[in-house]
Amino acid sequence: MVDVVIAGAGPVGLFLAGELALGGCSVLVLERDPAPASPLKALPLGLRGLNAGSVEAFYRRGMLDRLLTASGARAGAQEQARPRDVSHFAGMRLDAADIDPAALAYRLPGPVSDGIMTSLDAVGTVLAERADALGVRIVRGAAVEAVTQDGDTVLVRAGGRDHRARWLVGCDGGRSTVRRLAGFDFAGTEPLLTGYAAHVTFDDPTQLALGFTLTPTGMYLRTPFEGHLGMMDFDGGAFDRSQPLTREHLQSVLRRVSGTDATIGEVRLATSFTDRAMQATTYRRGRVLLAGDAAHIHSPLGGQGLNLGIGDAVNLGWKLAATITGTAPENLLDTYTAERHPVGAAILDWSRSQVATMHPGPHAPALRRLVHDLLATRDGTTHVFRHTAGLSHRYDLGDDQPLVGTTAPDFRFRDGTRLGELLRDGQGVVLDFTAGQRLRDAATAWQGLRHAAGPVDDDLGFGALLVRPDGVVAWAGDHDCGAGDFGRAARRWFGEPAT
Ligand SMILES: Cc1cc2nc3c(=O)[nH]c(=O)nc-3n(C[C@H](O)[C@H](O)[C@H](O)COP(=O)(O)OP(=O)(O)OC[C@H]3O[C@@H](n4cnc5c(N)ncnc54)[C@H](O)[C@@H]3O)c2cc1C
The missing domain is CATH 3.40.30.120 (Glutaredoxin)
Known part of the structure; x- marks a missing residue:
């Protein structure tokens, strides 16, 4: 018997596995896919933005330099000046010059000043290395198919074999099997759009602007990676995502949402998503817990899902480990849902508010003008920046002191220790x-x-x-x-x- 079975070796499952092992627990990770590598995890489709909160989590566990190297970023890149465009809301860019430093009064200079761009591949490699070094066993090609809670243990069937554990954590993504089998409620709002991420060739790339372009019929995004295309088509989520993504379909969506006659030559890789925004009503049922996309899904607008999931893993890891090793005070584990559910709910709302602001039709332009005016103010830009950087949330720990419940400043002792x-x-x-x-x-x-x-x-x-x-x-x-x-x-x- 192991202390914890984790379903899913995605970034959240792997981060959590390392945290639990660090806390002295035996951990078995069961992963459905036979191999860690996938074209969807490599650049350009695997491109992911980690915000300052997530980068801090890697830094605090000694993994930041390794992550920067694996991401192809230069070590020390974190200390460079903040880029002028730091983030966006519904495609409207924030200007770093408008951020009020007083609102970041408790941030101290240090190795983490900003977010980084990385890939699912890089994140997965670094986290798997750490899990391995800490003695975590990862079994690939073993999809969880049955879960039974009995008394003090959980029986997990995966890949035709039974595994008994004291706890099970579902980190098995947005279509979580664990969530369904353990009877969690998943509630929220249905989609307004179908989104696409694709790696293609264009007959004439200059027909499409770089960056986010909002049009009267939708949105498209062209990133600096050649042929990397994102699109949002406000079809009410009607597209049947089980069918293959053909060149003809992507072409017709691109022409509709871009309002150009841009032509796609070849489709190298493509995937779709929606803005369905759903959240488990609790993150724990008996001895089964959820983290990451298994606990909450929403549109990728503003790149928040992975950041949210890493936050879950960091919050849950030490609490579950202390519960297992017997050092936890009563009800410590209950604070996991109490602290993380409101953070998830706020991110879902953030995603919904961006979709509403981008929606084609007569009402959203008025909303966009309002947001645009707010972003032209220092307070507006600072508010949005704090949110997207993962620095705005404060857990309610029942103390009025404004620092309590927030991430700690990176104090530096005179001997240089941080x-x-x-x-x-x-x-x-x-x-x-x-x-x-x-x-x-x-x-x-x-x-x-x-x-x-x-x-x-x-x-x-x-x-x-x-x-x-x-x-x-x-x-x-x-x-x-x-x-x-x-x-x-x-x-x-x-x-x-x-x-
Ligand atoms: C186009 C796009 C762009 C995005 N950009 C960003 C971004 O810039 N920043 C950001 O923060 N987020 C971003 N996201 C969201 C982010 O990718 C996800 O939130 C994140 O990958 C979730 O991690 P996870 O570990 O919870 O789930 P997943 O990454 O989905 O991992 C789940 C794992 O569980 C496995 N699994 C599934 N079923 C089973 C089973 N039955 N048994 C065992 N294993 C199973 C899967 O194979 C997988 O390995 C983006 C998403 C998309 C679609």
Whole structure:
């Protein structure tokens, strides 16, 4: 028997597998596809944007340099100046010059300043390497086909074999079998559009503008990768996606949504999607949990799905590991749905609001003018930037201090050690800038907590912080803070002290 079976070796399943292994659990990943490589994961169709929140997650587990190398990005590229166009809302670009630095007051300079462009291939390779190094077993060609919960275990049938585990996590994508078999409700809104991502040749590429182009009939996107085309066709989701994507079909959609007579020569690869926006009403049923696309689906507009899924994995990993190893306080695992469901719901709404803003017809242009005006303001641009960068959400941990519930600033101690490095082994961290004996005695009472004391380059006015293994600030104290406040917070997240 293993502690956890994960269904699906996609990016979310693999990230979670590493987190659980780091937390001391035995993990078996069952993956339907026989081989990790697929043309859909390679560039250009496998192109994915990771936002600052996700890049931070790789950095905090010591995987950022490897990811940059695997992505073909130069090491240190993160420290370059932010590009002028940082993101978009419904194809309307944000200008980095309009972002208000005061709204990022708790961000400290460090290796993670921005998001990166990568590929599903690169992300999968780096995460599989880590999982492997941590002793995770990955079985490919084993699709989960039956799930039975009985008492304290789950029986999982995959590829004709039975596997018993204490917990099962469905990371098996948008059409999740685990979600269906375990009886999760999946609720939301039906599609307004069919989208396409394709790698093609054009007779004359100059007929199509580079970047996002919104037209009276839809949207198309031409990226700098030669022949990489995205399209959104507002057909009410009517296209039957089980049929093959022919050149003739893509051609007719392209002409309709672009309003040009652009001609596609050859279709090298093509896939379709919709803006169906659905979310599991809870992420846990008994001993079965969901993460990533298995828990929520929406349009790829603004590139949020993978970022959302990585956030799920980082949030769930240490909580489930602590539950399994017996160090978790009561109800710690319940905070997974409580914290992540609202984040997912907000992303679904973000996706819906972009689709509504782009919809052909008489009403959306009025909405677009309004959004355009808002994006012309500093507050508007900053608001949208914080959201797309994955920096806007704050978990409600019942504390008014604005830093509590957000991702921790990357404090740098005078000896050069950064918080991001202290989080590498997946333990919680007590940052003690006062270096007082009282807090030291209290902090070392918890075995799973690392105590780091001393002056930092910039303490942002804090005396001490408690940072969870997922990098979220659980408590923040001033320079006169007492050990009592710290102890209450530590008990809430890390259970009773060992000494
Ligand atoms: C065109 C496009 C562009 C996108 N761009 C971005 C972007 O820029 N940024 C971003 O954040 N997101 C983006 N996304 C979304 C992102 O790709 C997904 O949200 C992400 O891949 C989800 O990861 P996952 O691990 O949850 O699921 P998946 O990647 O779907 O992985 C699920 C895994 O489970 C396996 N599986 C399925 N069924 C079973 C079974 N029964 N048993 C065992 N294994 C099974 C599958 O083979 C697969 O390996 C984009 C999506 C599309 C379509």
